[in-house]
Amino acid sequence: MGQTTIPAVVRDAAAKFGSAEALVDGELRLGFRTLLERVQVVARAFVARGVEPGDRVAITLPNTHHWVLTALGALYAGATLIPVNTRFTAAETVDLLVRGRARALVVAADFLGADRHAAIVATGAQLPDLRTVVRVPLEQPHRPVPGTLGWDEFLAFAEQVPEAEAEARADAVKPDDVSDILFTSGTSGRSKGVLSAHRQAVDVAAAWADCGRVTDGDRYLVINPFFHSFGYKAGILVGLLTGATIVPQAVFDVRKALEVITRERISVLPGAPTVFQSLLHEPDRGDLSSLRLAVTGAATVPASLVRRMRSELGFEIVLTAYGLTEAVVVTMCRPGDDAELVARTSGRATAGFEVAIHGDPGEIVVRGPDVMLGYLDDPEATAKAVDEDGWLHTGDVGELDAAGYLTITGRLKDMYICGGFNVYPAEVEHALTELDGVRDAAVIGVPDERLGEVGKAFVVGSGLTADDVIGFCRERLANYKTPRFVEFLDELPRNASGKVLKRLLSEEKA
Incomplete structure (x- = not known):
């Protein structure tokens, strides 16, 4: 894609795609030209509120048009975005606001019955950098709160700033300027803020769109949260680059998703494997004939799921991908790859990345312009993650085949040692997903006096016993890899990006 910026992409989309639908959120339908106009208004409002180039704007909202307009407007004004996980507690959110020195916060006033801003205030935290709080009403009419602005009140500030000033701000944004600070999921330890440049955000989105062959004829249901790079960069930015229509869903509800797919003729639907499992479990799915492209990713994507997504959900193309906050999209499968390859691997390098396997047990390292x-504010952690030769150490373990396709075999931190042998849970989990009746599975190591550690499987499924699960593994895996214990759960604890929170399972293992 070369050297460009997100404001430039918004402008280019308006010029190229005009009145074609850019964003559909319930009753709201915006064309690309109108989207640009709304973004310019938000940018002027931020300028009026004293947001300077390089200042940080935090967003804690679900997937709605407000998120899109806030993010693009802040970036247009030269600010840096801090997307906040909507599942974070008030204390976790305050931590990000403090560390990010956020100048403005746009927050859901009422989401899933909770007042996010009131919870932040209740912590009693001092936020000296925070000058503007915009409370967005999503479920109830706007209720004035002292010291804050409603959405419409905020937008009215745009009248104080000439259009030319906002355009000058957008012109001044450079490709190497920091576009966003995405905080890692914090599945182990304190979350870290990952700094990305405008050129990098655009590059990875363009590569993702290219692999999926996304065009202006596509309509893209974005279930992946916007606060995650999968929803923001592989979602919003992909729509702007290609002319695809973005249709956000604030909370994943399988029945509502099916209704939207039918009504809006959705063709592109990425998501965690559990999204597609949920769709497959619905007996009455409506008209899914518009579906074309699915992109998913995890260490455990069973080939049977890929085949069913094609045969029962009607996807022409099912791709798996591998990425992380520090590099966004590293590898992707390509259209035409067979079901076994899509399930077994996470594809081959994209977005100019080099991928290599480092040392024993084989850590995945990646290098390229989009690392x-x-x-x-953590040079020590940065130096630990990215070595002197520019290789990002991912903490994931994997293998590369002769064609450069990457298979993820586990996480370094998830590995446990059974009787002197290294066990990577991802391999065991992948085997378990092939057992009929298993919908989801996670494996951890638990203490054992004789062997040091042994495997414990947490299984979501029906019609199975522990003996069924252990017996199935014994037929397919070495003895030391076979779990010794099985616990059945209604669902696995996951973060918003779909990763299993194994620390929660570990806390319950005793």
């Missing part, structure tokens, strides 16, 4: 700029 993060570094961690926020």
Whole structure:
């Protein structure tokens, strides 16, 4: 894609795609030209509120048009975005606001019955950098709160700033300027703020769109949260680059998703494997004939799921991908790859990345122009993650085949040692997903006096016993890899990006 910026992409989309639908959120339908106009209004409002180039704007909203307009407007005004996980507690959110020195916060006033801003205030935290709080009403009419602005009140500030000033701000944004600080999921330890440049955000989105052959004829249901790079960069930015229509869903509800797919003729639907499992479990799915492209990713994507997504959900193309906050999209499968390859691997390098396997047990390392700029205010962690030769150490373990396709075999931190042998849970989990009746599975190591550690499987499924699960593994895996214990759960604890929170399972293992 070359040297460009997100404001330039918004302008280019308006010029190229005009009145074609850019964003559909319930009753709201915006064309690309109108989207640009709305973004310019938000940018002027931020300028009026004293947001300077390089200042940080935090967003804690679900997937709605407000998120899209806030993010693009802040970036247009030269600010840096801090997307906040909507599942974070008030204390976790405050931590990000403090560390990010956020100048403005746009927050859901009422989401899933909770007042996010009131919870932040209740912590009693001092936020001296925070000058503007915009409370967005999503479920109830706007209720004035002292010291804050409603959405419409905020937009009215745009009248104080000439259009030319906002355009000058957008012109001044450079490709190497920091576009966003995405905080890692914090599945182990404190989350880290990952700094990315405008050129990098655009590059990875363009590569993702190219692999999926996304065009202006596509309509893209974005279930992946916007606060995650999968929803923001492989979602919003992909739509702007290609002319695809973005249709956000604030909370994943399988029945509502099916209704939207039918009504809006959705063709592109990425998501975690559990999204597609949920769709397959619905007996009455409506008209899914518009579906074309699915992109998913995890260490455990069973080939049977890929085949069913094609045969029962009607996807022409099912791709798996591998990425992380520090590099966004590293590898992707390509259209035409067979079901076994899509399930077994996470594809081959994209977006100019080099992928290599480092040392024993085989850590995945990646290098390229889209590796993060570094961690926020943490040079020590940055130096630990990115070595002197520019290789980002991912903490994932994997293998590369002769064609450059990457298979993820586990996480370094998830590995446990059974009787002197290294066990990577991802391999065991992948085997379990092939057992009829298993919908989801996670494996951890638990203490054992004789062997040091042994495997414990947490299984979501029906019609199975522990003996069924252990017996199935014994037929397919070495003895030391076979779990010794099985616990059945209604669902696995996951973060918003779909990763299993194994620390929660570990806390319950005793």
